[in-house]
Amino acid sequence: MIRKTLVPFLLLWSSAHALDMKDLENAARYSETHRGSALLVLQDGREVYARAQNGFLLERTHFLASGSKSFSCAIAVALQAEGKLNLDEPVIQTLTEWKIDPQKASITARQLLGFTSGLPGFIGPSLVQLNRDMYGAALNAPLQFPPGEHYTYGNAHLAVFGALIERKTGQDAAVYLQKRVLDPIGVQAVWQRDQSGHPNLAGSASMTARGWAKYGQLILQKGQWEGKTILPAKTLEACFQGSSALSAYGLTWWLNVPFQGTLDEGDEVPVGISRVAGNQQQIAPSAPKNLVMAAGAFNQRLYILPDEKLVVVRFGEGGEWSDETFLKLLLGK
Template sequence: MKLLLAFLPFFFSASPAVEPLSPHGIQAAAAYSAAHGGHALLVKQNGKMVHESYTNGHSKREPHRIYSGTKAYWGIMAFAAEKDGLFSFDEHVADTITEWRGDRRKSQITIRQLLDFSHGLEPMFGLHENTFPDRTTAALKAGAVAAPGKSFIYGPAALQVFHELLARKLEHKQTPTRYLERKVLGPLGLSSQRYLPDQHGAPLLAAGFMQTARQWSELGTWMLRQEEVFMKLQGSSVNAAFAFGFWNNHAAASKAGREVDAESMLDRKWQQQSWRNACLSRSAPADLIACIGSYGQRLYIVPSMKLVVVRLAKDSKPNDAALLKLLFSKGP
């Protein structure tokens, strides 16, 4: 990890155009994607579109559900809020959510732990339901099933708590959704999104957005210019591969790094998941980060290669390692 951090500034410094991806690798990845339920594959490098294909009956202007790819937008909004001085990531949630002050575990949860999923709260997957009446009240009452910082628990509860925390920090002068639109979506050229609000207007932060491949790629293009954000996507001691809605490939730089199929691992109960030395692909650069949405929705970003890749799909068994191995292959 320390070796990767030492080289990160180099990835972002001004430099000539990097070596392009092999056309063979791009075509192999495109064929693989199409054969496994792919709807779109888009590749941008050095600021130019080098591949764009739509398969299995899908088209360029068709928005797709990006599922958990939605989380990253709220994660970026959290960086904007921290920069604006609304909070610090290491302050306790209970400083704002005062109802938690009397709970031995909840009173110790930090904002950072909400966003890297090391909070210890039960996941509460039922909050995903479109008909859920009051996500905020339910999430604030979520049980603390592990001590903060001791387990990785992926689920919507923590993000709904974060939404309420931000609403209180904003003192209801504007909604978190409006803040997201002003600070993140607007600068990316995106309009309001599909928020899936409950009966009280609280959006679902864990999923919901629908975007075309080109729209989602704009997030990747923007991220290539954000050295400060990249430096903060280090994950936690219980899962170094995830933070703020982004997955990273940092462990690929280590001999101990092991490829983990993130979607398959997340299908297990949180107590049965293993994230030690996890990476997405040993064949891909270690500075790769990714947004991962169900059924193969992917945004890959590689700053050292000035590379953005979007995949949209209906893939029942998406495999990052297989796709990325092909994409970064040099040819026969």
């Protein structure tokens, strides 16, 4: 049970203010009336709210869409702990075919994970099964920008990252993630793959709500689980550092700070972000600044709020969504 698994770690921390059931119900009602499928909330490691909505079943897996992206930083952190990866190493040390391109030769793993490699955002058909070889297409794609200068959202960066992991470990990136990170916390991810068998790390995982919540709890606990270090806390911090190209995007995680950088009008961002002073954008201006979020199409959300010791999973099927409105209801603001 989640309670037995998670409480021992959180007893070492100060207890957060308990959520009000009325606020939970208000947040759940907002989710349900906006085509929600499920809402699950952990506080202090305990499941305090779990509801299936609109005919969904909590025991079923649900497509995470771009919520899948956040697993890639965990892969990088795990590999660093094993001495097999440095975020700032030029990836040509492993992807040697890029040595002939002077610009690609400077791209680092950090830039791939922060979407600042200069690659185009998207390559291939949006349905992963229609792609013959996503990794090959991304490796062969010409750069659109000099590395490190511009943020572009999409699947190309993580397709190259997936190729990097395969070369470094001899393993499929999703298989490595499962064995190294997810198996130790007792959860399973299912991935859609292209015709060459490559998982689309940018958007093809499915999990149960409880499974995704446990992954969020691992992140909230700074990589600690049942007395063991799954992901070193110091290295994990890099996942939540924005870049000069986009302050609100870390390494595959969204950050709750004003959007500053090279985000263009047509660039993709999570649906429902708010406008704040100076015409800047922010995930949820009224929520704590240290909120981090994994977000996917059709309003899949994994919110982690360290100040409140909260992990929140929300599954949905599209429609309108406001992170600001939902979190204000949840926190009773």
